[in-house]
Amino acid sequence: MSVTDLFDPRGIAVVGASETSGKIGYEAMQNAVEFDGPVYPVNPSASGTIFGREFVSSVTEIDGEVDLALCCVPAPIVPDVIEDCGKAGIGGAVVFAGGFGEAGPDGEELEERLIEAASEGDVALLGPNTSGFLVPEEHLFATFATDVDTIPAGNVAVVAQSGGLAYAIAFQAENEGVGVSAMVGLGNRANVGFEEAIEYFDGDAKTDSIVLHVEGTDDGRGLLETCRRVETPVVAYNVGEQDVGDFAESHTGALTGEYELYEAGFAQYGVPTVRTSTELLDAGTALASSPRPDGPNVGVVTAQAGPGIAITDRLKAAGANLPSLTEETQDIVEEILPGITFSANPVDTGRPMPEFGDVVAAVARDDNIDIVLVYELYEGGLGYPTDTLAAVVDEVQKPIVFASGGPEAVINEELAELEALGIPTFTAPERGADAVSALVQYAKRNAGPDAAVAGEEVSVDD
Amino acid sequence: MSVTDLFDPRGIAVVGASETSGKIGYEAMQNAVEFDGPVYPVNPSASGTIFGREFVSSVTEIDGEVDLALCCVPAPIVPDVIEDCGKAGIGGAVVFAGGFGEAGPDGEELEERLIEAASEGDVALLGPNTSGFLVPEEHLFATFATDVDTIPAGNVAVVAQSGGLAYAIAFQAENEGVGVSAMVGLGNRANVGFEEAIEYFDGDAKTDSIVLHVEGTDDGRGLLETCRRVETPVVAYNVGEQDVGDFAESHTGALTGEYELYEAGFAQYGVPTVRTSTELLDAGTALASSPRPDGPNVGVVTAQAGPGIAITDRLKAAGANLPSLTEETQDIVEEILPGITFSANPVDTGRPMPEFGDVVAAVARDDNIDIVLVYELYEGGLGYPTDTLAAVVDEVQKPIVFASGGPEAVINEELAELEALGIPTFTAPERGADAVSALVQYAKRNAGPDAAVAGEEVSVDD
Numbered sequence: 001m002s003v004t005d006l007f008d009p010r011g012i013a014v015v016g017a018s019e020t021s022g023k024i025g026y027e028a029m030q031n032a033v034e035f036d037g038p039v040y041p042v043n044p045s046a047s048g049t050i051f052g053r054e055f056v057s058s059v060t061e062i063d064g065e066v067d068l069a070l071c072c073v074p075a076p077i078v079p080d081v082i083e084d085c086g087k088a089g090i091g092g093a094v095v096f097a098g099g100f101g102e103a104g105p106d107g108e109e110l111e112e113r114l115i116e117a118a119s120e121g122d123v124a125l126l127g128p129n130t131s132g133f134l135v136p137e138e139h140l141f142a143t144f145a146t147d148v149d150t151i152p153a154g155n156v157a158v159v160a161q162s163g164g165l166a167y168a169i170a171f172q173a174e175n176e177g178v179g180v181s182a183m184v185g186l187g188n189r190a191n192v193g194f195e196e197a198i199e200y201f202d203g204d205a206k207t208d209s210i211v212l213h214v215e216g217t218d219d220g221r222g223l224l225e226t227c228r229r230v231e232t233p234v235v236a237y238n239v240g241e242q243d244v245g246d247f248a249e250s251h252t253g254a255l256t257g258e259y260e261l262y263e264a265g266f267a268q269y270g271v272p273t274v275r276t277s278t279e280l281l282d283a284g285t286a287l288a289s290s291p292r293p294d295g296p297n298v299g300v301v302t303a304q305a306g307p308g309i310a311i312t313d314r315l316k317a318a319g320a321n322l323p324s325l326t327e328e329t330q331d332i333v334e335e336i337l338p339g340i341t342f343s344a345n346p347v348d349t350g351r352p353m354p355e356f357g358d359v360v361a362a363v364a365r366d367d368n369i370d371i372v373l374v375y376e377l378y379e380g381g382l383g384y385p386t387d388t389l390a391a392v393v394d395e396v397q398k399p400i401v402f403a404s405g406g407p408e409a410v411i412n413e414e415l416a417e418l419e420a421l422g423i424p425t426f427t428a429p430e431r432g433a434d435a436v437s438a439l440v441q442y443a444k445r446n447a448g449p450d451a452a453v454a455g456e457e458v459s460v461d462d
Numbered sequence: 463m464s465v466t467d468l469f470d471p472r473g474i475a476v477v478g479a480s481e482t483s484g485k486i487g488y489e490a491m492q493n494a495v496e497f498d499g500p501v502y503p504v505n506p507s508a509s510g511t512i513f514g515r516e517f518v519s520s521v522t523e524i525d526g527e528v529d530l531a532l533c534c535v536p537a538p539i540v541p542d543v544i545e546d547c548g549k550a551g552i553g554g555a556v557v558f559a560g561g562f563g564e565a566g567p568d569g570e571e572l573e574e575r576l577i578e579a580a581s582e583g584d585v586a587l588l589g590p591n592t593s594g595f596l597v598p599e600e601h602l603f604a605t606f607a608t609d610v611d612t613i614p615a616g617n618v619a620v621v622a623q624s625g626g627l628a629y630a631i632a633f634q635a636e637n638e639g640v641g642v643s644a645m646v647g648l649g650n651r652a653n654v655g656f657e658e659a660i661e662y663f664d665g666d667a668k669t670d671s672i673v674l675h676v677e678g679t680d681d682g683r684g685l686l687e688t689c690r691r692v693e694t695p696v697v698a699y700n701v702g703e704q705d706v707g708d709f710a711e712s713h714t715g716a717l718t719g720e721y722e723l724y725e726a727g728f729a730q731y732g733v734p735t736v737r738t739s740t741e742l743l744d745a746g747t748a749l750a751s752s753p754r755p756d757g758p759n760v761g762v763v764t765a766q767a768g769p770g771i772a773i774t775d776r777l778k779a780a781g782a783n784l785p786s787l788t789e790e791t792q793d794i795v796e797e798i799l800p801g802i803t804f805s806a807n808p809v810d811t812g813r814p815m816p817e818f819g820d821v822v823a824a825v826a827r828d829d830n831i832d833i834v835l836v837y838e839l840y841e842g843g844l845g846y847p848t849d850t851l852a853a854v855v856d857e858v859q860k861p862i863v864f865a866s867g868g869p870e871a872v873i874n875e876e877l878a879e880l881e882a883l884g885i886p887t888f889t890a891p892e893r894g895a896d897a898v899s900a901l902v903q904y905a906k907r908n909a910g911p912d913a914a915v916a917g918e919e920v921s922v923d924d
Contacts, residue, residue: 146842162768306624380608
């Protein structure tokens with residue numbers, strides 16, 4: 001079974017392609033034709049063309065290189081279609097239909113037939129009961145969802161048990177201007193599950209972090225071991241702290257109720273965990289765009305005390321360590337800003353000022369500091385210390401996370417410049433703190449011999 | 463002392479107005495001239511005009527109706543300026559300078575002199591050590607901060623101990639398209655503190671909810687009793703769970719470290735509390751734009767299971783009660799959607815569909831339900847069920863909170879239509895859940911005799 005056929009196909013067949021707008025077979029076809037390779041609409045009862053492509057009666061009749069079939073047909077027909085895919089040498093398929101394992105005994109039987117067909121035909125099968133996947137850089141929109149072709153290419157792969165949540169995250173990525181390398185809704189995980197997806201995206205050159213949405217799986221250990229094995233950083237959003245078992249089971253047929261076990265497992269296997277979809281995206285973005293942190297010690301530099309206090313409070317609650325700065329750094333900071341408001345850690349400059357970037361640079365260079373979190377409300381006429389940070393980020397090779405506030409119309413362009421330097425940016429103080437907390441978790445959970453907790457003030461959460 | 467002079471002045475004096483761009487006296491003047499009333503630059507060592515207004519040598523020389531002085535002068539001069547304000551009959555002042563109570567014994571002495579001058583002159587004094595306040599609807603930008611004149615008018619009053627955090631929230635409000643009725647950074651609270659501000663905005667026709675950022679105050683009981691006394695809903699973001707005492711004290715001279723006492727106090731005095739600035743804004747928006755909930759019972763309707771499960775998990779963790787729907791409602795839902803995925807509570811329609819609004823309407827009409835939370839990813843060609851919701855929101859007079867996902871360019875216009883109906887909208891599933899959790903807290907903490915917890919499934923957190 002080759003997951004590459006699924007996620008990196010040469011051509012696409014849309015089985016059940018339809019001329020009726022609003023139908024899954026129409027929407028999937030409309031998305032598919034954005035792909036740069038050949039796309040074949042398959043429907044035995046249709047003729048002529050759709051979106052300029054001629055209908056084919058069966059996948060076995062396609063004369064061309066097709067690796068991926070999007071199955072837009074009702075559940076009972078799906079196993080036969082997958083059998084045909086196997087015969088046609090199509091190695092990847094997405095099954096959108098529900099009515100399988102999540103839908104009682106009859107559905108379970110149908111899913112068994114489906115898995116058997118996929119296995120016999122050597123088909124990597126995403127779903128059933130999924131809204132598909134996207135690879136924006138390849139213009140590969142293997143889904144019936146609408147308005148997806150503006151989701152930009154990025155370097156975070158979203159692998160979600162729920163297609164709905166996958167889209168919720170991908171649209172947040174679009175609205176934040178960060179994008180995704182891929183977005184996958186696993187659905188019932190007939191034969192492509194977390195392990196297969198994580199391994200594939202670990203080997204994907206476009207992907208620098210993998211973020212997971214997990215409701216539950218019958219092979220938790222396999223998932224965890226895969227997370228530990230891969231080189232790419234993984235973050236997990238583990239849902240199901242409360243009793244939502246009935247609802248979740250009706251969803252993807254997965255049993256939840258093992259929330260604590262998963263939380264402990266992720267901690268043990270090196271995976272930071274988060275509490276919301278926004279945090280998941282932010283943590284993935286921070287891990288994908290920053291150098292990996294060598295340790296859990298955070299230096300905070302703020303131009304406004306109030307947000308700095310809120311950030312510090314939240315970081316400490318998440319178990320971050322804010323060590324004292326070295327005397328050398330303190331001397332530099334005091335020289336730049338005599339009588340500075342609060343020159344320990346956090347460093348509070350009181351207001352944005354031309355020297356703000358130099359203060360950040362001094363803290364970033366401090367040997368006690370592994371991760372830098374900066375907060376600065378935008379001030380017109382002054383802007384962000386982009387040039388100073390450009391030099392320091394190359395020099396120190398530590399994560400520098402930048403949180404700010406201001407009107408989007410004014411700040412977005414300058415924030416994009418920081419992001420281009422490998423400095424993840426966030427527009428609420430606590431979002432910056434949460435992203436750094438994920439980096440701290442990553443450092444603690446993947447601690448090498450050099451990852452000591454620095455300084456006087458020590459706190460350890462896991 | 464009249465806080466109205468401060469927050470609703472007839473005219474403004476900018477004391478220390480400067481012609482040098484970047485100086486506080488320049489930025490404050492630039493903001494002040496946006497005001498619809500008269501604005502006077504005051505500076506004994508300047509002459510001519512600035513922004514078309516003629517310099518005056520002292521506030522006592524102003525020939526016009528001025529109620530508010532923006533003091534852009536260094537700390538040591540401030541008490542004399544306030545004395546002059548008293549003589550000139552100026553009843554409100556903002557003091558931007560730091561170097562008072564937060565800055566050691568000398569500063570404390572200076573602050574005492576300042577308070578005495580304000581008291582003798584009957585001046586309502588915001589600050590010192592504040593970045594001021596805004597009332598966007600009046601084009602009243604009493605601040606030196608830049609890029610503030612695009613913050614739109616709304617109906618949430620932001621009252622923050624920290625000016626920096628106040629701006630962080632106001633800019634989020636701008637970027638979310640919700641706006642604020644006012645934004646106030648209290649700073650050192652010389653004689654205008656939480657109580658005075660909350661009481662003022664309780665009587666303000668533009669304000670439908672008041673959101674607080676609290677680092678600590680020496681009169682916690684006064685704050686809490688004010689919150690209970692006022693009619694307008696209040697929400698609090700109480701910072702300082704962890705030990706950030708030194709840093710906070712250097713900020714506004716306030717002692718933190720009483721986090722748990724405040725949390726308990728807010729619970730007892732009817733004030734929902736939140737954990738981030740984003741949650742604070744969202745909770746304030748939900749309370750300002752919805753009918754007040756009669757009870758804590760939440761009905762969830764989702765078009766996608768994954769986000770619905772995440773929402774349910776988060777609501778339950780926050781202590782929300784999701785009762786069973788009445789049999790009547792269940793019958794209606796099953797008639798609309800036979801064999802619906804999950805027709806208890808949450809109701810999961812599996813996909814957006816034309817009947818989605820009818821399902822929401824049925825749940826909203828259910829007597830077991832006090833608050834409705836809807837999640838629906840945007841689907842092109844279908845849109846949101848705006849017309850159906852317009853009718854039901856008028857009929858049921860219950861909060862209906864709408865969370866969604868999609869590209870902003872596509873969804874923002876339709877979300878604004880929902881907001882205009884009094885349906886607060888949020889673009890991440892958990893943000894919808896958090897806003898509803900604040901409504902649940904509000905209902906529980908202000909429970910009248912009718913606010914019983916409905917149905918079988920009961921959980922109580924406070």
